[in-house]
Amino acid sequence: MTKKDQRLKQLGLAVIKTEMQAVSALQDRINDDFVKACHLMLNCKGRVVVTGMGKSGHIAGKIAATLASTGTAAFFVHPGEASHGDLGMITQQDVVLALSNSGETGEVLTILPIIKRIDVPFIAMTGNSASSLAKFATVHLDVNVEEEACPLGLAPTSSTTVALVMGDALAVSMLEAKGFTRDDFALSHPGGSLGKRLLLMVSDIMHSGHEIPLIIETAMVVDALLEMTEKKLGMTAVVDSKLQVIGIFTDGDLRRMLSNNRDIHNTKISEVMTVTCTLISSDILAAEAMKVMQQKKINALLIVDVEKKLVGALNMHDLVRAGIV
Numbered sequence: 001m002t003k004k005d006q007r008l009k010q011l012g013l014a015v016i017k018t019e020m021q022a023v024s025a026l027q028d029r030i031n032d033d034f035v036k037a038c039h040l041m042l043n044c045k046g047r048v049v050v051t052g053m054g055k056s057g058h059i060a061g062k063i064a065a066t067l068a069s070t071g072t073a074a075f076f077v078h079p080g081e082a083s084h085g086d087l088g089m090i091t092q093q094d095v096v097l098a099l100s101n102s103g104e105t106g107e108v109l110t111i112l113p114i115i116k117r118i119d120v121p122f123i124a125m126t127g128n129s130a131s132s133l134a135k136f137a138t139v140h141l142d143v144n145v146e147e148e149a150c151p152l153g154l155a156p157t158s159s160t161t162v163a164l165v166m167g168d169a170l171a172v173s174m175l176e177a178k179g180f181t182r183d184d185f186a187l188s189h190p191g192g193s194l195g196k197r198l199l200l201m202v203s204d205i206m207h208s209g210h211e212i213p214l215i216i217e218t219a220m221v222v223d224a225l226l227e228m229t230e231k232k233l234g235m236t237a238v239v240d241s242k243l244q245v246i247g248i249f250t251d252g253d254l255r256r257m258l259s260n261n262r263d264i265h266n267t268k269i270s271e272v273m274t275v276t277c278t279l280i281s282s283d284i285l286a287a288e289a290m291k292v293m294q295q296k297k298i299n300a301l302l303i304v305d306v307e308k309k310l311v312g313a314l315n316m317h318d319l320v321r322a323g324i325v
Helices: 003-029 032-042 054-069 106-110 112-117 132-136 158-178 182-187 193-199 221-231 251-259 286-296 316-321
Strands: 048-052 074-076 095-100 122-126 139-142 214-216 235-239 245-250 300-304 310-315
Touching: 003 158, 032 095, 032 122, 032 139, 032 158, 048 054, 054 074, 054 095, 054 158, 106 112, 106 132, 112 132, 122 132, 122 158, 214 221, 221 235, 221 245, 221 251, 235 310, 245 251, 245 300, 286 300, 286 316, 310 316
Parallel strands: 048 074, 048 095, 095 122, 122 139, 214 235
Antiparallel strands: 235 245, 300 310
């Protein structure tokens, strides 16, 4: 490693150390003011309107998104646009959360008279407790840092990190206080992998009706092969006259049978099928079905109703296509 490379490594570590110290100092500021801010948002009948300019605006947008995804209705309003019409988005039912490291951001100060006129609770998150925003606020959250991680002391680094962490602290506190659950989280993230794992049921992805590979218990192995070839799930269910599952025949069963030189035309499926097959119901999560497959080390499952009648089938490829795996 060259001296230049060593220097780059030292600079990176210095940034992390500085920001860690800044975040650690936040612990003393989870105080009564923090609790008051939480209560303002918990009692909010409208939405939390988050605003900020520049780098603080980027952090404000992230905080708004985190609040919204964890059960607190929130959105971001650009302070520059607010004074040109977007203030109409704010109602008397809302709470405003404004971010400004200096506490003197002009675009945010411009909208304060309107905030005061409509009497909206105002939470300020600044690095200057003597600032105009801090003095105006219903509640002030102190996110002051001793130094920025930038060696010039100019680029917002430690200050934006600390503001983001404070925002996360608010969001998670709201989540816990509201009793927000994993299922609630999934409902706001239906397109993500977590949403699919928490919402998608076996009934949503299983093969049903004519798509289910099945043969009667008196059939021959050759009939099973034709059914497996047509339905392309790598297995077939074996059922009785009432469509109740009595076994399963898989690619693995076929290989074992052929290794024993058994004739597919003259061997009954009941002689070579797997009797102790795993059955599941259609009303469980697809993620649970995947867990069953992994634990049992199998690639397909049969789905039955309460009377053990066959209602569906799925394999690992179905879970992959659904985004569960």
